[in-house]
Amino acid sequence: MSQFLEVSNLNVTFPTEDGDVRASNEITYSVGLGETLAIVGESGSGKSVSNLAVMGLHNPSRTKITGSAVLNLSSGPVDVISAPTESVRKLRGKEMSMIFQDPMSALHPFFSIGDQIAEAWHLYNKGSKKDGIKKATEMLELVGIPDAANRVNDYPHQFSGGMRQRAMIAMALVNNPALLIADEPTTALDVTVQSQILTLLKNLQKELNMAIILITHDLGVVAEFADRICVMYGGRIVESGSVEDIFYRPSHPYTLGLLNSVPRLSSGTSHRLKAIPGQPPSLIELPAGCAFAPRCEYVSRVTSGACLTQVPQLIEKSTSHSSRCHLSAGELNNPVKDKA
Amino acid sequence: MFSYVSRRLLYTVILLLIVSLTIFFIFDLIPVDPARLVCSKQCTPSLVEANRHRLGLDVSVFEQWWRFLVGLFAGRTFGEEGIAITCAAPALGYSFSRHECVTTIVAEAFPFTLSLALGAFILWLSVGISLGVLSARKKGKFADRASSVFVLVGTSLPTFISGILVVLFIVLKFNLVNPLELGNWHNPFTDPFGWLQTFFFPCATLALAYAATYTRFTRSNVIETSSEDFIRTARAKGLSEKVILRKHTLRAALAPIVTIAGLDFAGLLGGAIITEGIFGLNGLGKLSIKAVTQTYDLPIIVATTLIASAFVLIMNLIVDIAYAFIDPRVRTS
Numbered sequence: 001m002s003q004f005l006e007v008s009n010l011n012v013t014f015p016t017e018d019g020d021v022r023a024s025n026e027i028t029y030s031v032g033l034g035e036t037l038a039i040v041g042e043s044g045s046g047k048s049v050s051n052l053a054v055m056g057l058h059n060p061s062r063t064k065i066t067g068s069a070v071l072n073l074s075s076g077p078v079d080v081i082s083a084p085t086e087s088v089r090k091l092r093g094k095e096m097s098m099i100f101q102d103p104m105s106a107l108h109p110f111f112s113i114g115d116q117i118a119e120a121w122h123l124y125n126k127g128s129k130k131d132g133i134k135k136a137t138e139m140l141e142l143v144g145i146p147d148a149a150n151r152v153n154d155y156p157h158q159f160s161g162g163m164r165q166r167a168m169i170a171m172a173l174v175n176n177p178a179l180l181i182a183d184e185p186t187t188a189l190d191v192t193v194q195s196q197i198l199t200l201l202k203n204l205q206k207e208l209n210m211a212i213i214l215i216t217h218d219l220g221v222v223a224e225f226a227d228r229i230c231v232m233y234g235g236r237i238v239e240s241g242s243v244e245d246i247f248y249r250p251s252h253p254y255t256l257g258l259l260n261s262v263p264r265l266s267s268g269t270s271h272r273l274k275a276i277p278g279q280p281p282s283l284i285e286l287p288a289g290c291a292f293a294p295r296c297e298y299v300s301r302v303t304s305g306a307c308l309t310q311v312p313q314l315i316e317k318s319t320s321h322s323s324r325c326h327l328s329a330g331e332l333n334n335p336v337k338d339k340a
Numbered sequence: 341m342f343s344y345v346s347r348r349l350l351y352t353v354i355l356l357l358i359v360s361l362t363i364f365f366i367f368d369l370i371p372v373d374p375a376r377l378v379c380s381k382q383c384t385p386s387l388v389e390a391n392r393h394r395l396g397l398d399v400s401v402f403e404q405w406w407r408f409l410v411g412l413f414a415g416r417t418f419g420e421e422g423i424a425i426t427c428a429a430p431a432l433g434y435s436f437s438r439h440e441c442v443t444t445i446v447a448e449a450f451p452f453t454l455s456l457a458l459g460a461f462i463l464w465l466s467v468g469i470s471l472g473v474l475s476a477r478k479k480g481k482f483a484d485r486a487s488s489v490f491v492l493v494g495t496s497l498p499t500f501i502s503g504i505l506v507v508l509f510i511v512l513k514f515n516l517v518n519p520l521e522l523g524n525w526h527n528p529f530t531d532p533f534g535w536l537q538t539f540f541f542p543c544a545t546l547a548l549a550y551a552a553t554y555t556r557f558t559r560s561n562v563i564e565t566s567s568e569d570f571i572r573t574a575r576a577k578g579l580s581e582k583v584i585l586r587k588h589t590l591r592a593a594l595a596p597i598v599t600i601a602g603l604d605f606a607g608l609l610g611g612a613i614i615t616e617g618i619f620g621l622n623g624l625g626k627l628s629i630k631a632v633t634q635t636y637d638l639p640i641i642v643a644t645t646l647i648a649s650a651f652v653l654i655m656n657l658i659v660d661i662a663y664a665f666i667d668p669r670v671r672t673s
Contacts, residue, residue: 057575093578100576105569110591110667120577155668171577 003030003072004178004211005054005096010067010081012049012058019284020064023049025235027067028314031228033178034205036212038226040219040258044280046235047215051181054080055098056088071095071179094124097172101184103164107156113140114152117171124175139170143200162193166200173204180205181213186221198225219262223247228320231255234281234291237314241321251323251332254292290326302326341671345661352657357409359649363642364405374638378436394419395436395638408433408642432646433639442643445627451525452623455535456615457608459543464550465601469594471551472558477585479563487555494552503545503618510541517541523620542619546612550604554597561593568592595666599659606655610648624648 012024023046031037041047052058054069068079073095080088100106108116117139118132127135133152140148143166156164165185172180182201186194198221205212214226222229223243230240231254239252250256257276278295281287293299293307304326306312312324325332375392376383392398396407396418407416411431418425418434427434427441435442475484510516517537526534565571566589574588611625628644631637664670 055576057572089578089580091578092576098576100569100573102569106573108570108574108588108592109669110595112668119579123578157669168573171573 003032005069005071005213006030007050007054007069008067010050010053010069011065012046012053013064014062015064016284021283022235022286023283024053025286027232027237029230029237029240031179031211031213033211034209035228036205036214036226038214038216038222038229039232040216040222040229041232042217042280044283045232046283047217047232048183049235051098051183051213051215055092055096055181056080056085057098060085073178093120093172093177094175095177096179096181097175097177098181098183099165099168099172099185102188103161103168104188106168107164109156112153112155113159113167114154117152117167117174120171121174135174136170139174140167142173142204143167143170144196145170161189162196165189165193165197169197169200169204173208173210176208177210179211179213181215183215184217185214187216187218194221201225219258231258234286235283236291236311236324238292238325239321239323240314241317241323245318245321249317249321251317251321251327252292252325253296253298253327253332255323256332257295290324298327298332341664344664344671348657348660352653355653356650359653360408360646361402361405363645363649364401364408367638367642368401368404372636374436374636377636432643435637435640437635437637438640442639445640446624446643446647449622449624449627452616452621453609453611453625455528455539456542456546456612456621456623457605459539460546460550460608460612461601461605463543463547464554467547467551468554469558469597471555473562473585473590475555476559476562476566484559487559491552491556494548494555497548499545499549499612499614500618502548503542503615506541506545507618523622538621542615542621545618546608546615554601557597557600558593561596562589565589565593591666595663598662598666602655602659602662603652606651607648609651609655611644 007030008028010024010027011022014021014023025046027046027050029037029039039047039051049058053063053065058065065081067081069081070077070079071091073091078087078091080091107113111119114133114136117136118129121127121135122132125131125135137148137152140152145151145163145166151159151163156167159167169185180201185201186197189197201212201214202225204210214221216222226243228240228242229246230237231246231252232238233254239246239250239255241249246255247259250259254276257274260274261276263273276295281291281294287293287308289306289308289310290296290312296307299307306326310326312326314322314324316322373388375388375395375397378391378395379387389398396404399407410416411427411429411433413429415429416427416431416434418427425434425441427443430443432442432446434440435445438445471487471490475487478484507522511519511522521537524534524538526538528535570592571584571588574584579588609624611623611628613625613629615621616623616625617629624644624647628641631640631644
């Protein structure tokens, strides 16, 4: 599988009066056509930030971005971080698209659904207004809106939440982009609608051979949907690997903590969900060592005390699996006993 | 849509009736007797009674109101035979201090008020919106700061100060307008330059305060709308910043401005008392203030009050209908 997007050493910093917010810290990942990469982490871990940088959606006057994000287009590779703003704009919607968390507010309330989809199509295609609406209707049919020919004239407020997210997907895919970034696409939706939307994305991916980056905090969604996973914490990728690696062989305490905080139907006996104690770190003043160290129950295992002084390097566990932890492999499977 | 408009139209008519009746009641309560005022020095009780009859004040308030309404549509005859005066429809009453039909008086004054209001409206909308958009786009930069100075000056200078300053410098000191020409009527279609001479400075004076408020309002609306999710969506689609601003941001940011602009304009159509006074424009504002303070000309007061409120109600209707076109969410609810 050739990689379509290759992000390497991407740093995104927001200068503020209180200091620089390092929202995305030496991020490296890649995703190939037909593949789904999930980026997982809690709120404020910098999940969306690196992807907004790839899309070029940060306000350049308030953001410092370094590193590279290369799109391997058929016309040749383009680094969207260093490319001129105007040429990145012309890739948006055409080569890469994005859908957002809240479909309620992501559509313009004053324009009809059809007009908004057609607007995106007209940007990169020549055609009459009628052609645009025809294309919009086709797209709405593709994403499973019933009676699309009539609904195409509806306004966003006449659509339900799930239908709006479908319309957003239709709009994002109208120019057949190679990469779709889905930023928590199901968070604002009902559980039943969530699975419909995910199934839709999965089917569309097969049909259109897209690369998908799925940003989420829902591990259930990830398990079902992703090929590979990046777990983010404090603006860094702390662990990345295949779904099997992350779910069956987690090698970072934070990943383990995330997995333990998810209820499982299969576990049989009822047990309390284990929460990760403490709060996520401030991205302005990251701890000197591992960002997760203050909340990590394994800190005492690393006798050198490196957890508090040194940022751990990304260590390869296998070809597909790497993790940023001072703990040697295997020790994580030997859980710390509760003191009580 | 049709039922929405016709329902709103019906409400407006009902409201107009209620407002006009209220006006008649209010003026009936005021302890001034117009019948005595128009009486000469040798006034006798019988003369007052006769006047009261001539003025049509010897009947109940309801009756007076009804006669007024009928007069609006059918015209009205005042006084007895022989000295009877007929005002054609729409008759707003008869002024006994000026011996003229109120409709004629109002028709003379209205072009002044309309010119002033319309000129000021166009000025303040174009200045306010463009400055507001500019300072929103250049937030924190020099252009934004300069425009915030303008906003501060505009909002803190009352019209009676800025108007007097304009008259003092532009008319009296620099003689840009002949002081003797001040307030003369020129037909804007046959003599546009003369019209501009009369109305440009009054319009600018009146527009100053409004433009400042609209600048601030536009600026904050554009900034707020720019951070909306749907603007981010527009950007993610690949639209250029120009299209995003023109089509997506402004449409949403300016929608609320339609409401206030309509009502502000309606308010001015009732007469801009201070500006008309300063620049000697014989508009509705000057007419009503004179009727109230000098002649106590009840029919004129009733007419100007009613016209002012009718403008507000009608503009309200227009704004509501316009809003339904702008915002599809209003249409369906």
